[in-house]
Amino acid sequence: MGGVSAPPPASTMADTVSETPLLQLRGISKSFGSVQALSDVDFEVRDGEVMALVGDNGAGKSTLIKCVAGIHTPDHGEILFDGTPVHINEPKDSAKLGIEVVYQDLALADNLDVVQNMYLGRELHDWLYRLKEPPMEQRTAETLKSLAVTTIRSIRQPVASLSGGQRQSVAVAKAVQWNSRLVILDEPTAALGVAQTEQVLALVKRLAERGLAVVLISHNLNDIFEVATRITVLRLGHDVGVYERAKTTQQEVVEAITAGVPTKVAGVPAAGAAP
Amino acid sequence: MTDAQVEIVGQDAPTAVAEEEAPKSLAGRALDNIRTGNLGVLPIVIGLAFIVVFFSFKAAHFFTADNFNNIVVQLAGTCMLAYGVVFVLLLGEIDLSIGYLSGLAAVAVAELQLPGSNQDAPFSWIAPVNGLLAIVIAVAIAGALGAAQGSIVAKVGVPSFVVTLAGLLIFQGVILQILEVRGTIVIQDKWINDTAYYYFSHFAGWIIAAIVSALYAGIAIAQVVGQRRAGLRVRDPWLLLAKVVGLTIAIFGTVAICNHAKVPTGLPLAGVLVLIFLVLLTFLAKRTIFGRHVYAVGGNAEAARRAGINVAKIRILVFVISGAMAGVGGIILAANVNSVDLNVGGGTLLLNAIAAAVIGGVSLFGGRGEVRGALLGSLVIVTVSNGLNTAGYKAGVIYVITGIILLLAVTLDTVARRLQVRSGR
16 A cells, blocks of 8 residues: 555564555545544554654645544544544544543643643542542552653653753653554654653653653754654645655655655655665 | 753662652752742741731730731631632633622622512512522533633633633623612621631630641651551651641640730631631642643643643643632622622722732642642731721722732732742753
8 A cells, every 4th residue: 555565674673574564544634614633644653653644834744643532633634543443533532542642831731740641531439539649659659660751850740840852741641651552752852951861762762662652743953853663744734754764864755844745655665765 | 950060861860769868957958949049938927927017006006906816807808719710820721700709609699588579579489498409500600611711712612711711791791780689788698707707715715726726646656657658758748747736736735826906706607617628628729630731731731731631631620629719718708798889899899819829829820839828828917907997098008008919919020930940951
C-alpha cells in the first residue's frame, strides 16, 4: 500500500521493533468544508519505535493526530490497530485501545499536585466516592521512578511550582500510567529550554525502550534526529515519505518538508526507503 | 525552585521520588509555602487576633461571653451563604443570585409554616406543614433554582455573571410580588426559629465537644494508619498531633465560653450547624471525587475535559450547592429576626457572603481556596461589624472598614498568585 508498504530493512533498532505495525492508517482523507486537510495519507507506528511526524504549518499533522485521538472522524480511509480495523469516534474509544495523547500545555491542572494530576479523571475511590489517596500516591511514585523522573522534590507539590520540563514529564507519565500502548506527544519540547528538552527527550527514548509505540510531533529536527526511529513527512495534506533516521540527513528531511512530492504512486518506493 | 537546581534526568540518579529530600523543618516548609504564594490561613488568623484585641480595648462589652454567643449567631447565616460561594469561586464562576435566593427560601419557609387560611393568595391551597419539612422544601427549592441557573451556565454557555445577575433581579421581583400585600410574615414555628434561637444545655455542650474532638482524633488516626499501610512516610506526625490537641482545646474552649454566657447561655445550635456544614462540605471538597473534579475544572477546565471529567455536570452541581446553601443561610437569617419582610435577602448579604469567601483566601480566579476560608472570612466580617457596633460607630464606618479589609485580602491573594507563578517557571 503505497509509500509505507515496504517494511524497514533490518537495522540496529530492528530487534526492539516488531513486524506488524501497532497502528496503521491507510488512505486517510479529511476535509473541512472546501479545505482538504488530509488526502489519502498512510501512516504507521510500531511497538518500540519513536515515529516522528513532521511537516510545515498546515501540513495536516494535528488533523491526523486528532483522527487517531477520536476528536475528528476521517472521511475516508481505514485505521488498523494491532492489525484489526477499528472505528475511533470519540476520545473514549482511543483511550480504550490504549492510545494516549499528550497535548502541549493542555494536560495538567496547575492548582492540583502531581498525584492529583496523574489520576485526574480516573481517581481511585471506594463505594462512598471517597478518594483513596495512599495507593494513588504510592503508584504515582512508582510510575515516576520507573520512568526515572527523579527531579521532582515532592509529588505532593502543586504542578504550578514545577519547571516546564518537569511538567511535561508528569504529563507523559500520566499518559503511560494506564497501560497505554501508543503515546502521541504533540510538540512536547516547544516551550522548553535546553536542559529541560534533554530531560523530555530522554523520557521519550525510555518509553520506546519499554516497548511502547511513540508518535512525536515536532518542528525541531535536532530533537527528532536525536530520538526518532523513523520520520514521516507530511506536506499540504499528503504524505511525502517515510525516512529512517539512520539512513537520512536533516537536509533530506527539510527538502521533503518544503518541497516533497507525494509518493502515492503505485510501485514507487518512499524517497528515504531506497538504499 | 532556584536555578541552581537545574533538573537533569539521570538514569543513574537513584533517588526515589516518594522519599523526597531530607524532611525540612516545619518552619522551613512554612517559609517555602509563603514564598510560593501558599499563605494558608495564617494572614487571616493574625488579622482576626488583631481585630479582637483592638475591639477589646475599644469597646467595653466586646470581649464578653455573651457577645461571643451573639457573634456566633450573627455569623451563621452569612457563613452558610459563603460556604456555597466557596464552591462557585473554586470553579472560577460567580453567583450573584444567592442573596435573594436566600430571601426566597426564607419566604417559602415562612409561607409554608403559616396556618392554612392565613396564607397569601397564590399559596392558600397549601396546607401548613411541619417546620422541619418546610425547611427541607425551602432548601430544595433554592437548590433547584441553583440547578436551573447552573444548567444555563454549563449547557448554554452564558457567563455565570449574567445568568445570576438575571437571577438576582428575578428572585427579588418574586419576593416583592409574594409579599406585596402582607409586607411581613411573622415566623412562629419552633423548628424554624430554633435554628437561630436554640441553645444547648451546658451538659449537652460538653458532650458535643467530646464527640467532635473524639471524631477528629479518630479521623487523624485513620489517616496515619492508611498512610502507614501504603508504605508512605507519615508526614509531620507532630503537626498532626498538634492539630488534634489544638482542635480539642478550641472546641472545649468554645463550649466553655458559650456556657459562661449569661443571657442566652449554652452552645448555640446555629454554631453547631455552622460546624456540621463545615465538616460535610470540607469532606465533599477535599476527600471525594466530586471535590477533586471541582478543583480540576477551576484550575484548567480544558485539561479536566480531556481527562474525561463531565465538566457541565460539575458546574451544575456546584450551582445546586450554592443555591441550597443560600437556602439554609436564608432560613437561619429569617429565624434570627423571627420574620421575613420586603427587604429579605437584600442589603449587604450577598456582598458580605462573597467578601467572606474571598477574605478567607478563596481565589476569584478559580481552583484555590478551602471551605474553612468561608468561616474565617465571615468571622472577620461579623466581628468587625459587631465590634464597630459595640463601640458605637454608624453603618457608614462599618462599610468602609469592611471594604478596606476586602481590598487588603484580594491584594494579598493577587500578590500571592504572582509569587506562585514566578516560582513556577
